[in-house]
Amino acid sequence: MAGxxxxxxxxxxxxxxxxxxxxxxxxxxxITARHFFxxxxxxxxxxxxxxxxxxxxxxxxxxxxxxxxxEAYRGRPVLVRGADGKEKCVxxxxxxxxxxxxxxSIVGAMREDGTRYPDTYTLNGAVCxxxxxxxxxxxxxxxxxSYDYQNxxxxxxxxMRYDKEALLIPEEKLAKRLEYIRRRMYNKCNY
Amino acid sequence: MMKDNRMDLHTEPFVLNMGPSHPATHGTVxxxxxxxxxxxxxxxxxIGYLHRGFEKHCENGTWTQVFPYTDRLNYNSAIQNNVAxxxxxxxxxxxxxKMPERCTAIRTIMCELARLADHYxxxxxxxxxLGALTAFLYFVEARELVWDLIESVCGARxxxxxxxxxxxxxxxxxxxxxHTKQVFATNRVFWTEFDKxxxxxxxxxxxxRDTGALSREDSIAFGFTGPLLRAAGVEYDVxxxxxxxxxxxxxxxxxxxxxxxxxxxxxxxxxxxxxxxxIVEQVLAKLPSGPINVDDPAVRNPSKEAVKSRMESxxxxxxxxxxxIQIPAGEVYVPTEGSNGEVGFYLVSVGGGKPWKCRVRxxxxxxxxxxxxxVKGGFxxxxxxxxxxxxxxxxxxxx
Amino acid sequence: xxxxxYLPEPSLVPYLIEMMAKIxxxxxxxxxxxxPVLGWVERKQSALMQDRIGANRADVFGFTLFGLVHIATDAxxxxxxxxxxxxxxxxxxxxxxxxxxxxxxxxxFAVIPFGGQYDLWGHKANMVIADLDVGIxxxxxxxxxxxxxxxxAGWASNNNWSLLGGIRxxxxxxxxxxxxxxxxxxxxxxxxxxxxxxxxxxxxxxxHWGIFLQPVGFILFITCALAENKRTPFDVPxxxxxxxxxxxxxxxxxxxxxxxxxxxxxxxxxxxxxVALFFGGWQIPFVTxxxxxxxxxxxxxxxxxxxxxxxxxxxFWMKVxxxxxILMLIRWSLPRFRYDxxxxxxxxxxxxxxxxxxxxxxxxxxxxx
Numbered sequence: 001m002a003g004x005x006x007x008x009x010x011x012x013x014x015x016x017x018x019x020x021x022x023x024x025x026x027x028x029x030x031i032t033a034r035h036f037f038x039x040x041x042x043x044x045x046x047x048x049x050x051x052x053x054x055x056x057x058x059x060x061x062x063x064x065x066x067x068x069x070x071e072a073y074r075g076r077p078v079l080v081r082g083a084d085g086k087e088k089c090v091x092x093x094x095x096x097x098x099x100x101x102x103x104x105s106i107v108g109a110m111r112e113d114g115t116r117y118p119d120t121y122t123l124n125g126a127v128c129x130x131x132x133x134x135x136x137x138x139x140x141x142x143x144x145x146s147y148d149y150q151n152x153x154x155x156x157x158x159x160m161r162y163d164k165e166a167l168l169i170p171e172e173k174l175a176k177r178l179e180y181i182r183r184r185m186y187n188k189c190n191y
Numbered sequence: 192m193m194k195d196n197r198m199d200l201h202t203e204p205f206v207l208n209m210g211p212s213h214p215a216t217h218g219t220v221x222x223x224x225x226x227x228x229x230x231x232x233x234x235x236x237x238i239g240y241l242h243r244g245f246e247k248h249c250e251n252g253t254w255t256q257v258f259p260y261t262d263r264l265n266y267n268s269a270i271q272n273n274v275a276x277x278x279x280x281x282x283x284x285x286x287x288x289k290m291p292e293r294c295t296a297i298r299t300i301m302c303e304l305a306r307l308a309d310h311y312x313x314x315x316x317x318x319x320x321l322g323a324l325t326a327f328l329y330f331v332e333a334r335e336l337v338w339d340l341i342e343s344v345c346g347a348r349x350x351x352x353x354x355x356x357x358x359x360x361x362x363x364x365x366x367x368x369x370h371t372k373q374v375f376a377t378n379r380v381f382w383t384e385f386d387k388x389x390x391x392x393x394x395x396x397x398x399x400r401d402t403g404a405l406s407r408e409d410s411i412a413f414g415f416t417g418p419l420l421r422a423a424g425v426e427y428d429v430x431x432x433x434x435x436x437x438x439x440x441x442x443x444x445x446x447x448x449x450x451x452x453x454x455x456x457x458x459x460x461x462x463x464x465x466x467x468x469x470i471v472e473q474v475l476a477k478l479p480s481g482p483i484n485v486d487d488p489a490v491r492n493p494s495k496e497a498v499k500s501r502m503e504s505x506x507x508x509x510x511x512x513x514x515x516i517q518i519p520a521g522e523v524y525v526p527t528e529g530s531n532g533e534v535g536f537y538l539v540s541v542g543g544g545k546p547w548k549c550r551v552r553x554x555x556x557x558x559x560x561x562x563x564x565x566v567k568g569g570f571x572x573x574x575x576x577x578x579x580x581x582x583x584x585x586x587x588x589x590x
Numbered sequence: 591x592x593x594x595x596y597l598p599e600p601s602l603v604p605y606l607i608e609m610m611a612k613i614x615x616x617x618x619x620x621x622x623x624x625x626p627v628l629g630w631v632e633r634k635q636s637a638l639m640q641d642r643i644g645a646n647r648a649d650v651f652g653f654t655l656f657g658l659v660h661i662a663t664d665a666x667x668x669x670x671x672x673x674x675x676x677x678x679x680x681x682x683x684x685x686x687x688x689x690x691x692x693x694x695x696x697x698x699f700a701v702i703p704f705g706g707q708y709d710l711w712g713h714k715a716n717m718v719i720a721d722l723d724v725g726i727x728x729x730x731x732x733x734x735x736x737x738x739x740x741x742x743a744g745w746a747s748n749n750n751w752s753l754l755g756g757i758r759x760x761x762x763x764x765x766x767x768x769x770x771x772x773x774x775x776x777x778x779x780x781x782x783x784x785x786x787x788x789x790x791x792x793x794x795x796x797x798h799w800g801i802f803l804q805p806v807g808f809i810l811f812i813t814c815a816l817a818e819n820k821r822t823p824f825d826v827p828x829x830x831x832x833x834x835x836x837x838x839x840x841x842x843x844x845x846x847x848x849x850x851x852x853x854x855x856x857x858x859x860x861x862x863x864x865v866a867l868f869f870g871g872w873q874i875p876f877v878t879x880x881x882x883x884x885x886x887x888x889x890x891x892x893x894x895x896x897x898x899x900x901x902x903x904x905x906f907w908m909k910v911x912x913x914x915x916i917l918m919l920i921r922w923s924l925p926r927f928r929y930d931x932x933x934x935x936x937x938x939x940x941x942x943x944x945x946x947x948x949x950x951x952x953x954x955x956x957x958x959x
Contacts, residue, residue, distance in 0.1 A: 005446045005447045007448070010449075025924060026922045027340070029916075029920055031387055032919060032922060032923040033637070035325075035641060040457075057334065057641055058641045059642045071363065072346040073347075074343070093709055098255075098512050098847050100252055100256040129259055131352045132352060132360075133352075136360065141495075152218075182495075184361045229754075322822050322823065322924070323924060325639050325923055332641060392924070397927070398928055570928060572928040572929055
């Protein structure tokens with residue numbers, strides 16, 4: 001396959017302009033000085049008027065400001081609590097098998113009316129790699145990756161083994177994520 | 192007289208340990224240096240401080256569970272590893288010709304975005320080591336914007352886990368093209384500023400010109416690929432030599448140097464940034480619509496409507512997740528052009544749902560073995576630009 | 591019998607008060623204001639150059655004061671840190687080195703005039719701590735002493751990396767001192783005197799400012815001065831990424847603070863020397879001393895002198911601040927030299943250029959006369 005291989009633009013020896021240190025140094029300093037004054041003006045205006053000017057400063061002032069999270073974001077995995085107050089999980093075990101580091105462990109049980117449910121559902125938050133394969137594997141939309149990324153750390157690893165109660169989140173709170181996965185991931189038009 | 196005196200003095204070379212934790216050895220590498228004052232007599236490289244047993248891990252899970260691990264190989268350009276593995280697995284399955292066009296287009300876009308992120312990081316970190324701290328932060332800003340793009344597509348900036356065997360995990364979000372255009376406008380400004388700060392600056396030129404040079408023949412003998420090989424003057428780019436994805440349908444140049452020193456490597460990488468932006472814009476302009484997954488339930492999980500309504504789809508979903516995709520026995524190696532060089536996966540299958548052997552060819556392994564050769568006879572300060580331009584990614588070299 | 595003209599005049603008390611006031615003022619400005627505030631300026635200025643905010647989280651009862659409180663927190667942290675001496679290091683030298691580095695930086699300011707001569711209540715006050723005949727040579731002499739501090743620090747740490755840093759620092763500072771002295775010879779020739787006060791007075795005429803009379807000397811001097819100060823692009827001995835921290839790797843706590851203070855104070859000294867020699871010192875362009883005193887005539891004769899003094903001192907410090915800002919800009923924009931290229935620059939480029947500058951200046955002076 002013919003390709004275009006192009007030689008880089010490089011003079012064989014240094015040109016005179018490059019040899020004189022001073023010119024390029026001045027040019028470089030002018031660039032950074034321009035950034036400095038632009039940011040200074042931006043910061044002063046923001047401080048005086050109280051609202052952020054057109055974003056010259058890249059820093060997001062966490063934790064007072066939170067970074068905007070896209071809808072595809074994979075945060076902490078949580079279990080969905082259905083409208084009737086019970087978890088939607090039927091303890092099929094697909095998420096347990098799909099998880100690469102094997103952080104989920106389920107013990108299933110059967111209710112009187114014949115439906116299955118997880119008797120214990122343990123997700124080890126310290127082992128989870130936030131890959132989202134459990135969300136893809138689940139046929140019931142019972143485990144989703146929420147948009148949580150804060151306050152996930154503990155001082156003691158045993159505190160990070162989340163049981164079912166710690167993981168259950170009501171369906172209304174996860175509406176955005178559920179809508180996203182229905183629209184984008186499981187949609188028929190993907191195939 | 193002085194020479195006689197000197198020969199009588201007992202001198203020994205000065206041993207310096209540029210150990211695994213040193214600000215300049217990013218990626219945990221150890222250099223044991225024997226020096227004569229400031230000149231390096233011998234440099235011994237020691238890698239393996241980040242070995243995590245990637246290949247053994249892969250043998251424990253199914254074919255799909257390898258994807259999150261490939262992210263952590265070259266963690267600067269994670270999606271390229273995903274794509275390389277997926278291409279190898281698809282070739283073994285024999286479905287390479289049946290991949291939907293939209294899928295190859297999106298894979299091309301994400302590969303090039305990952306290449307952008309990697310070059311920004313590599314060049315930026317090099318400038319940090321050389322002392323130009325502001326230039327580093329400008330490229331880090333540019334990288335942040337590219338990571339925002341990647342995050343909007345797959346949900347994570349670095350551990351993307353985006354590609355699947357037989358397709359992708361999700362489609363592009365709405366407004367992706369507009370977002371990309373905005374990001375590229377800003378990044379072009381950053382590129383220009385970086386260029387103006389450094390490329391003609393004599394202080395920078397003195398550091399990079401004629402340092403760490405390796406001739407054409409030596410580069411080929413060491414097994415170089417990627418920007419370092421092209422900087423030495425060899426015209427080889429996997430995207431042009433063995434085209435994959437959409438690279439034969441887009442127009443792009445491949446920069447080639449001629450002196451093989453650090454300055455050429457820097458120029459090659461800078462130009463590759465421009466060319467990557469060009470590729471992404473071209474692919475976005477003619478992005479085909481259609482499905483993103485191959486329509487074979489044995490390979491790619493069926494859609495959830497099908498799973499909830501049809502029994503066969505449910506069976507395939509369960510079998511794919513529990514037993515893994517059944518890939519027929521055989522072995523395959525597919526080379527792709529990563530940002531550091533040729534990344535390829537050598538897969539061996541014995542017919543089940545788990546890989547028998549999943550070996551990755553790390554590009555910077557071949558590059559690191561030559562560092563000792565490149566810095567011999569030079570100064571201690573020359574290790575810094577040379578090693579930075581090698582852009583060793585510990586995760587990839589040590590796996 | 592003996593010629594006691596070098597002794598102070600008989601009215602000793604005002605003279606002593608003036609001397610103490612000047613010393614206190616300079617010491618406060620340097621150690622109290624500049625050294626800590628420069629730390630803040632460096633962080634904030636570099637942050638604004640790099641599109642970020644910089645450190646501003648430390649607060650006192652909720653007031654962050656744009657990050658100025660960080661000065662206090664940094665000082666407190668450095669004071670209470672464990673002060674260790676590495677095993678095998680030479681204890682005495684390890685202890686001594688920061689002092690040897692700091693003291694010259696503190697006393698170098700003694701000859702730099704930050705104002706002119708004022709007639710305060712019959713007493714002539716000269717705004718310089720020591721109006722020596724040798725003027726700028728005192729600064730050079732004292733700055734060379736600072737080399738010892740760094741080299742001793744590099745040697746005494748029992749660490750190969752520090753040793754490399756110490757070797758580099760010794761060679762760098764020696765080379766650039768030679769060049770620095772020669773770059774300023776042109777200035778002395780043009781103004782005809784080594785005393786900084788004379789040079790300052792001669793710059794009352796705006797077109798006699800040093801920058802117009804000696805542009806090449808200015809560029810050469812600023813390069814040499816940056817190299818003396820071990821700031822980027824000449825921070826090879828301290829090269830943060832190669833040598834971890836160079837000759838002060840093994841220092842922590844207050845000794846580390848002393849090295850840092852020495853570096854900042856040298857920067858202030860360099861800026862002050864630059865301003866005094868090339869940018870008019872305390873003079874405002876196109877405004878003469880008498881003119882300014884006349885402008886403040888409504889305050890009475892003494893009041894006018896005091897006002898003029900305040901204005902001149904303020905102008906001087908403002909110029910110094912501007913130059914510190916520019917030096918910081920240079921520090922954060924440029925990559926650093928390789929060691930041998932730095933020596934190359936000092937001996938093979940700057941030294942011949944300085945000599946050529948002297949020749950050309952001499953030739954022009956002959957022609958003009």
